[in-house]
Amino acid sequence: MTPEAKKLSPVNRSRLHEEIVGQIQKRILSGAFKPGDKLPAEREVAAELEVNRATVREALKKLEVLGLVEIRHGDGIYVKNFYESGNLELFKNILYLEGTISPDILSGVLQMRGIVVPEMAFYAARNRTKAELDELRKIVAAEEADLSLLEKDLALHHLVARASKNLLYVFMLNFFNQIFRDYGFLYFEREENRQKSRQFHRDILAALEKGEEEKARRIMRAILEYTEKAIYAYYNTQQKPHQG
Amino acid sequence: MTPEAKKLSPVNRSRLHEEIVGQIQKRILSGAFKPGDKLPAEREVAAELEVNRATVREALKKLEVLGLVEIRHGDGIYVKNFYESGNLELFKNILYLEGTISPDILSGVLQMRGIVVPEMAFYAARNRTKAELDELRKIVAAEEADLSLLEKDLALHHLVARASKNLLYVFMLNFFNQIFRDYGFLYFEREENRQKSRQFHRDILAALEKGEEEKARRIMRAILEYTEKAIYAYYNTQQKPHQG
DNA sequence: TATTATAATTGGTCGGACCACTCGGCCACC
């Protein structure tokens, strides 16, 4: 029940154009602005928000890249159907729409991760080079010394992605990491998890060394299932909005 | 030799700031600007390009959303490592860097599609609602009447994505469609393909109706393999840059 | 030497002006 806000309201200071992006994005994602709708002219929006037109334009440029609006010279600004977008950056914004991640979407992301990442490991076992194996060994060795495990963990997965020789895996992995960034932090606070992580990584390394594709996939799947529990556990103690 | 061009397509009416985006993006992706590098100040860039600073700023705002640069108030503009990006919009730009898609990356995309989309069908069979089945039947019926097959095909896949109840599938599917948009056009020019498509869609519909998850996945996989051949075939007759 | 002012640099916002494109209405012409 949010009956407010048919009108745009003046804005706070600090990256003014970001604030504008937020306001317009919110109205589009919430359905207040529907696909095909024509936004007020730049000059009108500027007047309504009591900001300069240049600032509005910078905001609109961002919204355009996000895929939320289409700008037509001499015509106007039109709302695009974000349901037809393939922009994961926009998906992330939707994820945090209400300040807190909806359980539905979270499980959707985890599901996709569970599908994509094991295959990544599969192809990494198939396509890794000797140089990549060397790098991998260094990371695993550093982990045994218990040095900045989170950082090393990210590096290892990134390396596996590159080893798959499919750039799309790199992008997808980064996408997942960006979403679960916060969770990783807490994950490595438990000694139990740290040990588990080291073991998993030794196993992954072994599988890649021997080129055991199925085994690499299986291990990666185990890793995901293990961390998934941690994510859900953290999520359930944390369903408050992380910002007011 | 593609004797296409029955229709003239909208002309590339590139705006000035888009040109700037292109130039800077190219320098970053080609490695001329490396991660961590500091770009010249806005005023310098503007002077160098002989354009107004406001125009440069609009370009920079776009590059920021793309994840190629980071702008720090009072400090400067820094190049980000696109290899750590999770932004598929950026990936698409990389895809077309040289004007033509590199075979490596193309096969990488097809590989990811082959992994993701069948799972989407699997979950669609599990989670589809009666309303969605109704919509699906309408689409299949329209296809029997041979009406705008390409459009109907896109709609059908989009519906399957929604039926999976995982918004990420919708985004991923859109991403793939955007990349293969051009190929779909030619695909439906062959009567052979049109018939095959209708048959596939009848099968998918049947699987979803009965909630046969594995079967839905199998059929989807068959569709992908079939269309993949068409894509490669077209690609091999078309490896010229599509713009000078 | 360490700390604190101060200046210089750089991104952020402003306002006002003019250019370029689109669209709709009007009109002459076929």
Place this chain on the structure above:
DNA sequence: GGTGGCCGAGTGGTCCGACCAATTATAATA
């Protein structure tokens, strides 16, 4: 009746010059 040209209002695109705000580098000071 339809076609094409013309024009004017509306709207996005670019430009100029100015000032604000955050950061960094530098100089002054204790």
